[in-house]
Amino acid sequence: MKYGIAVFPSKKVQDVANSYRKxxxxxxxxxxxxxxxxxxxxxxxxxxxSEIIPQLREIAKNTEPFSYGVYKVSSFSPVTNTIYxxxxxxxxxxxxxxxxxxxxxxxxxxxxxVPHITIAQKLSDEExxxxxxxxxxxxxxxxxxxxxxxxxYQLENGAWSVYETFRLGRG
Amino acid sequence: MKYGIAVFPSKKVQDVANSYRKxxxxxxxxxxxxxxxxxxxxxxxxxxxSEIIPQLREIAKNTEPFSYGVYKVSSFSPVTNTIYxxxxxxxxxxxxxxxxxxxxxxxxxxxxxVPHITIAQKLSDEExxxxxxxxxxxxxxxxxxxxxxxxxYQLENGAWSVYETFRLGRG
Numbered sequence: 207m208k209y210g211i212a213v214f215p216s217k218k219v220q221d222v223a224n225s226y227r228k229x230x231x232x233x234x235x236x237x238x239x240x241x242x243x244x245x246x247x248x249x250x251x252x253x254x255x256s257e258i259i260p261q262l263r264e265i266a267k268n269t270e271p272f273s274y275g276v277y278k279v280s281s282f283s284p285v286t287n288t289i290y291x292x293x294x295x296x297x298x299x300x301x302x303x304x305x306x307x308x309x310x311x312x313x314x315x316x317x318x319x320v321p322h323i324t325i326a327q328k329l330s331d332e333e334x335x336x337x338x339x340x341x342x343x344x345x346x347x348x349x350x351x352x353x354x355x356x357x358x359y360q361l362e363n364g365a366w367s368v369y370e371t372f373r374l375g376r377g
Numbered sequence: 378m379k380y381g382i383a384v385f386p387s388k389k390v391q392d393v394a395n396s397y398r399k400x401x402x403x404x405x406x407x408x409x410x411x412x413x414x415x416x417x418x419x420x421x422x423x424x425x426x427s428e429i430i431p432q433l434r435e436i437a438k439n440t441e442p443f444s445y446g447v448y449k450v451s452s453f454s455p456v457t458n459t460i461y462x463x464x465x466x467x468x469x470x471x472x473x474x475x476x477x478x479x480x481x482x483x484x485x486x487x488x489x490x491v492p493h494i495t496i497a498q499k500l501s502d503e504e505x506x507x508x509x510x511x512x513x514x515x516x517x518x519x520x521x522x523x524x525x526x527x528x529x530y531q532l533e534n535g536a537w538s539v540y541e542t543f544r545l546g547r548g
Contacts, residue, residue, distance in 0.1 A: 235406030238538040368539035
């Protein structure tokens with residue numbers, strides 16, 4: 207089964223992200239707005255229960271909740287036409303990402319970690335220019351907190367279902 | 378904010394439900410297939426953290442995981458044109474439902490609890506006759522387990538985001 211680890215922002219931030227995703231993100235219906243904390247990985251259910259969840263509990267227990275800000279959009283262009291709400295980088299979010307690639311957790315990383323909330327993807331080059339041109343003018347002033355992360359699995363239709371929640375700083 | 382409590386079936390059962398929901402359920406994109414364990418209710422975030430989550434932890438701790446079977450579809454017709462995978466009733470699932478209407482949890486119940494996974498809704502009467510006529514012929518033999526429930530909140534677009542997971546039989 208395919209698993210992933212994500213942080214869901216507060217409702218306030220999710221609503222802002224969805225106002226753009228609705229128009230520009232074909233994954234709008236597959237998962238709520240999120241910060242991908244670990245790229246999707248394959249695992250057996252047995253291993254999830256016996257090894258991975260215990261380690262995720264440990265990581266959560268040893269990580270304090272932290273704040274982040276969102277002030278503007280950015281893009282992965284020219285690699286992809288993805289546009290995202292940029293999460294202001296912090297040591298805390300990079301540390302959490304690092305921890306999620308240790309121990310029994312798959313360590314392969316296809317990309318350097320860029321904390322973000324996708325709001326547009328799979329746009330044609332022309333659409334991208336138009337949309338990015340207008341979104342890049344926007345200024346946000348969103349303050350939010352990461353106090354949990356979630357382990358999800360992917361259904362056959364591509365949608366993601368939450369399997370378990372891990373609260374930061376809790377046993 | 379609007380909250381709800383649901384059980385998400387295993388991937389196997391979710392995939393079966395989605396194969397019908399895709400065609401017949403306009404809520405397909407708003408939430409994965411689920412068993413609603415408590416009708417949506419309004420609450421303040423403060424109250425969720427200070428009162429409701431602690432009680433949900435207690436309920437989860439004092440409820441053992443239990444099995445259920447899905448063998449056929451049924452419908453709420455003529456009240457609504459909703460068609461669902463019928464969860465074979467068990468004392469355990471009714472007990473859990475009862476507990477979720479006690480203490481600080483809102484006690485209003487608009488409907489008698491009928492454990493189910495919706496696969497079609499908001500059909501016209503004509504569509505309903507056609508679809509129900511064919512789905513009602515289906516036989517399933519799905520065995521699944523409830524070992525957790527989830528507290529969700531609703532976003533402005535109508536989609537539901539998981540706030541926390543509660544494992545049955547755990548402190």
